[in-house]
Amino acid sequence: MEIELTHNKLAKKELLFQIILHLMVFYFLTIDNVRGKVVYELGWFQVASFSNYILANVLISYVLLPKFFYKKKYLQFAISFLFIVLAVIFIEEFFLDKIFFPETRIADFKGVILSLGESLSVLVTLCGMKIAWDSVNRQKELDQLKIMVKESELSFLNSQINPHFLFNNLNNLYSYAVEQSPKTPEIILGLSGVLRYMLYECREKTVPLLSEIEHLKNFIQLYELQIEERGTVDFKIQNVNNHYQIAPLILNVFVENAFKHSQTGQSEEIQISVSARVNSRGEFEFTCINNFEESEFEENNHHGIGLENVKKRLFLLYPDKHQLTIQKSKNVYSVSLIIQLEEV
Structure with a gap:
């Protein structure tokens, strides 16, 4: 009609x-x-x-x-x-x-x-x-067809986020449950909070930057439970407020990969550093650095579905407005992302 x-x-x-x-x-x-x-x-x-x-x-x-x-x-x-x-x-x-x-x-x-x-x-x-x-x-x-194709592709990529996250975390949760770890309830509670944000607060194309960073903080805390006393996690935030909007769930994959790759072949001295800030030009700067020990499993996982997903989303959402740099050297894996955000 x-x-x-x-x-x-x-x-x-x-x-x-x-x-x-x-x-x-x-x-x-x-x-x-x-x-x-x-x-x-x-x-x-x-x-x-x-x-x-x-x-x-x-x-x-x-x-x-x-x-x-x-x-x-x-x-x-x-x-x-x-x-x-x-x-x-x-x-x-x-x-x-x-x-x-x-x-x-x-x-x-x-x-x-x-x-x-x-x-x-x-x-x-x-x-x-x-x-x-x-x-x-x-x-x-x-032009309308291109917009429809872009929206359809974004919807498809977004639909892959939650299953990918659940797949990794349910495996970890199962391991804790089998071991009857006392941290199991805490993990379930953290997982519930993260999923609530994903399901109910990320329905718009963009969300307040501060909300996304708060979610990322909870996300990191959820994964931090898994390394226990085997290393340190540093998360720094600077000049982040609600004056800017950002596409939701863009940063999760980098943090998730950092924990996964660090734990793959390393049993102790895990070091993960995450920072997020807005510079004087209104650009959002995000870095995620982790150490790792080389292994075949780790090598294969650097090219998983999550990383390819976020690259496509960045290309569609921020064409010519983002710069993603991924480097791997001397057992250190680093991600640097700069996005030109829009003010509210």
Whole structure:
């Protein structure tokens, strides 16, 4: 129903556009130059002649263009266009002239050439404006389609976040439950809080920056329980407030990977450092650094679904407005992300 209404609206706009266009062309056709003076020739012959052009333009614009031109059948279009132009000249020279000027006008070669020039100029103008109109509307449709594709892709990427998070944390929770660890209730409570934020507070495209950082803090605390006394986690926040908005759940993956990669082949002296701040230019700067010990399992996990997911989301949400740098050297893995945020 909505699509039908949109098409009806576009059809009304095009009808108005064509009426205005035809009136303008008709106005210029009535202007003549007699001895340096502008003279308006407006009579039944001009009306009949222009009606001939209107009929020809309808055939060209609404039959030939969609049937041949837009399907790239240019030869068929050119031949059909030529036949219509010849028909217009034939009607004007052998019918309209004889009706309105039976004694003064006789069809001859010179008259045919003049009619050809006028017919081509009028029909090319009307046909060209129709092509321009269709091109503008087709570009609008393409732009809307791109937006729909972008939104669909973002929805798909967002739908992967929660399952990915649950997959990793439920495995950890299962291990604690099997060991009957006293920290199991605390982990369940932390997991519940993080999921609540994901499910109920992240439905908009952007969230307040401070809310996202608070969520990240809870997220880190949830993972920090897993390393116990095997290392240290440092989280620094500077100049973060609600004056800025950010896409939700962009930062989780980097923190999650830091904990996962540090624990893969390392049993102690785990060091993870996370910092978040807004600089004087309004850019959000995020860094996440962790140490690790090389292993085949760790090597394969640097290219998991989470990291590829967040790269695609950043590309779609912040095109030309973000800089992501990931470096790995001397058993240190670092992530640096800079995003140009929008103020509220």
